[in-house]
Amino acid sequence: MPLSAPPNSFVAALKSELNATGPLDVLVSSANGKRNDQVTVSHVASRPLPAGSFRRTKFPSGAIACVCSPELVFLQLASTYTVDEAIYFGFALCSSYRIDAASKGGVAHREGADKPLTSARQLAAFLDAVPGMRGCAKARRALAFVKDGARSPMESALAMGYGLPTRLGGFNVGKVALNQAVRVTSGATSEGTRYATRIPDLTITARGKDGIERNVLLDYDADAVHATRAGLARDARRRNQLATIDSAAYISMSTDQALEYRSYADVAEQIRIALKRPRTPKVSLASSNPAAVERYEQANARRIEFWKKHVCFSDFRKLERF
Incomplete structure (x- = not known):
């Protein structure tokens, strides 16, 4: 790790190659080597870092820099x-x-x-x-x-939204795994049933109130990827195949559903019911217990805030573009 920040001319060249806006962050090993201005923001490493913390990278211009792992x-x-x-x-x-x-x-x-x-x-x-x-x-x-x-930012957001605990803004409906292959029935031949492998976006697993473990398969059908005649036909075949799995319920979710909070929350409720899980927080909408109602409203507020930040195209989500 260098003692001091590199020259601004070098940093500016790297910014151009990275198509980065704003100052570029650099690590230095000495407080005396810090430089903070419109081009460079320096950070001092507080302790030695283990091997593999940096990767030597050659840029198209020929410049070489060590980037953080x-x-x-x-x-x-x-x-x-x-x-x-x-x-x-x-x-x-x-x-x-x-x-x-x-x-x-x-x-x-x-x-x-x-x-x-x-x-x-x-x-x-x-x-x-x-x-x-x-x-x-x-x-x-x-x-x-x-x-x-995860195979898209929205898959990440939905996995978090449905899997995280209530305190973090999630619905906590079960354990979530991404893009796990399942065997499905795809048709029949003269020799018998024909099978295929399909990969749903999310597999959500939980043990219900009756002690039985169940699965829900969730697919996110993004408008940008699926909204063509061929894409819609492919999605229909996929839905029909996944519906043949006896051991799991299948739910398909569109972009419009994800970006409308009531629909997004309704899918969480459908998953919960399919898994036979209790509602959290436990409260009836007609409850006469003020404390229970307050807990429910606080949980709902956290979920709405999470949805605005991570599922919708918020200012936070725009950070992934840089």
Whole structure:
């Protein structure tokens, strides 16, 4: 790690290659080497960092710089943002997508050598190596809810919204996994039933009030990706195939549903009923218990705030573009 910040000319060149706006953040090992201005904002590392904290990167211009590893980025973000925001960033760092303005819907799926930047397991290993470092405790709280494998920002938001506890603005309907393959019936031949593999966006699992474990498969049908004749026909075939699974209920959700709070909350209720889970907080809308009503209203307010920030295209969500 350098003692002092690099020259502004070098930082400005990197900003141009990264298409970044605003000052570029750099790490230095000495407070005397800090420089904060319109081009550069310096941060002093409070302690030695473990091997692998930086990646040597060559830019198209030929410039070479050491950039923070995804694991160190997660720690830095957790130290700056709230726990729910850190969870969202964790999903993005462990995802199978990347933001790409040239791709349909603004998101490109990582395939082949274009692998996820990191994983929840790698993030945990890094945090184990830096105990007591600034932001580490909050990063651990956030990491407890981070999942691998999201294929879009909306998948991350829905996984969080339906899986997180009430205190963080979620509906806590069950344990959520992303993009897990399931075997479905796709038709019949002269030799018998024909099967195929399908990958629903979310698989939500929970044990109901009767002690039986159940699953709900949830697909998010984004307008930008699915709203063509071919896309709609493909979605219909997919829904019909997934509906043949006896061990799981299937729910399909559109962009309009996700972006209208009542519909978004209704899907949470449908998932809860399919899983036979109790409503949380436990309260009747006609309850005469003022404390119970207040708990319900507070939980609903947190869920609305979460929905505005993470599911809708909020100012916070715009950060993923940079």
